[in-house]
Amino acid sequence: DASDGSINLLNNATGKLRQTIARGWPSEFSEAPIQPGEGLFGNVFASGNTRVTRDFANDPLTRPEMRSRLPAGWGGACIPIHSTEQTLGVMLIAIPGEREFSKEQVRLLNTLAEMTGNALQRASLLEETLRRLENMQALREVDQVIASSFDLRLILNTVLSHALTQLGVDAADVLSLNPIPQTLEYAAGFGFHTRGIERATSRLGKGHAGRAVLERQTVHVPNLPETGSNFLRASLLAGENFLEYYGVPLLSKGKVKGVLEVFHRSPLSPNPEWLELLETLAGQAAIAIDNAQLFENLQGANLELSLAYDATIEGWSRAMDLRDHETEGHTRRVTEMTMKLAQAFGVSDQELLHIRRGALLHDIGKMGVPDHILLKPDKLVDVEWALMQKHPQLAYEMLQPIQYLRESLDIPYCHHEKWDGTGYPQGLKGERIPLAARLFAIVDVYDALTSDRPYRKAWPKAKAIKYIRGLSGLQFDPQVVDKFMEMFGDEKSKV
Structure with missing residues (x-):
């Protein structure tokens, strides 16, 4: 029937006993943690034995500085709180000096303490399990x-x-590592009151973050203000009032990618599980940075490869212009006009890339046509014309095995097809002809008509426009003709 008492449990992080709950006068003594083996509580915890006393103030195990603070005439029992695995703390039950616990009551208190210990152990295991699940x-x-x-x-x-x-x-x-100047630079942050950290940089080996990278191990600073000049970013974080610091190097495939830093404004009490989670999160950040760098490098390599491909294609197109004695700039002009026309039809950027390549290579099949036919100034005879008409098929056979050019085949293979089905090489009709080829066919004819050739002078623009309009629905797609006229048919329009 006691109303005064307390429970003091061991803090695993500090290794000391601390009052967890109290009723009555023991609640006045909650400020100082107790070292096991020190004073009444510490001795009971260390020995694991219950101690019953008639007067706490005069008990030999009570610390001298505590005697004057304890109420006179109060005794009771200090009982170790055991679980099945360990001693968890100490229970104090206080009673006035005129009373005394019987042996039966002491046995009952020991049983109660053991039940408390087992309940605390179960609660601790549940809490630990839930915490691990949250971490996972x-x-x-x-x-x-x-x-x-x-x-x-x-x-x-x-x-x-x-x-x-x-x-x-x-x-x-x-902080991510910039390998060229060998500096650590802010990449992302959470929980800061100011934005000073975003301007911070550290050199390798300098400051706590730089030391973590150089030593490739976690750096722990329990009291940042005491480190003085060693904390290089102190001025940038002046308003944060951080006390404790951990810096973990970000390692991926043996290479340092940066540092994960955590800050706290009061003392931390980390256990091995906490440190393991910190290092695991650092490992994930390292993988993320490594993946991002690999992706960026891959994008750069792909861009360089694409530029090299396109430079090669442009070289082929110039070589074909020279061999075919085309007017200077023919391929460049028809490519630019076809791209503009395609954009007017809402063609996607990816498809525009294929159209550009196809336009540059539109006559690559002529590489398979003998010079005496390709360069003949007179009208071709039937046999020669039959060979000339094979150049779209030759283009297909040349480009189809090249994977990155397969989607650019529409123009080289189909730009001589006609809307009414009388073209070659497949005799495709209407919308069975790919859109890219229908667009290019008009542009190619227009540029040919309005350019000087060895056998004739360039047509005036108006004459060429009239000629193309007359072939709408026969050689050319009517919708494409209309759009072409809208964009380029005006005498003042720039082609």
Whole structure:
């Protein structure tokens, strides 16, 4: 029937006993943690034995500085709180000095303490299990973002958000390594009150972050203000009031990618599981940065390869112009006009790329036509014309094996097809002719008519326009003719 008492539990992080709950006068003594083996509570915890006393103030195990603070005439029992695995703390039950616990009551208190210990152990195991599940869920979410996105800022923000939530820290950031000047530069951050951290840079080996990279191991600073000049970014974080710091190098495939930093404004009490989670999050950030760099490098390599492909194609087209004695700039002009016409029809950027390549290579099949036919100034005889008409088929046979040019075949293979089905080589009719070929056919004829040739002078623009309009629905797609006239048919329009 006691109303005064307390429960003091061991803090695994500090290794000290701290009052968890109290009733009555023991609640006045909650300020100082107790070292096991020190004082009454510490001795009971260390020995694992219950101690019953008639007067706490005069008990030999009570610390001298505590005797005058304890109420006179109060005794009771200090009982170790055991679980099946370990001692968790100490229970104090206080009663006035005129009362005394019987042996039966002491046995009952020991049983109660043991029940409390087992309940605390179960609660601790449940809490630990839930915490681990939350950690696993957080790591899984980060993995999913890494697997589904190349947006580095999104991935790093996800990592940092979970760092704050799961590690219980006030702020965190990622510094990425810039290999050229050998500096660490701000990449992402969470939880900062000011934006000073965004302007921060660190050289390798300098400051806490630089040391983490150079030593390739976690750097822990329990009291940032005491590090003075060693904390290079102190002025930028002056308004943050951070106390404790961890910096973890981001390592991927043996290479340093940056540093994950966490900051807290009060002392932390990390356990091995906390440190393991911190390092795992750092590993995920490293993978994200590595993947982003690989993707960026791949994009750069693809761009360089694409530019090299296009430069080769342009070289082929110039060589064909020279061999066919085409007027200077023919291929460039028909390519530009076809692109403009295609854009007017809402063709996608990707398809425009294929149209451009096809226009540049529109007559590549003529490489298979003998010079005496290709360069003949007189009218071709039937046999020669039959050979000339094979150049679209030759273009197909040349380009089809080249994978990146397969989608550019429409113009080289089909630009001599006619709307009414009388063209070659397949005799396609109407919309069975690919749109790119229908667009190019008009442009090619227009440029040929309005350019000087060895056997004739260039036609006036008006005459060429009239000629093309007259072939609408016969040689050319009527809709394409209309759009061509709208864009280029005006005498003042620039072709």
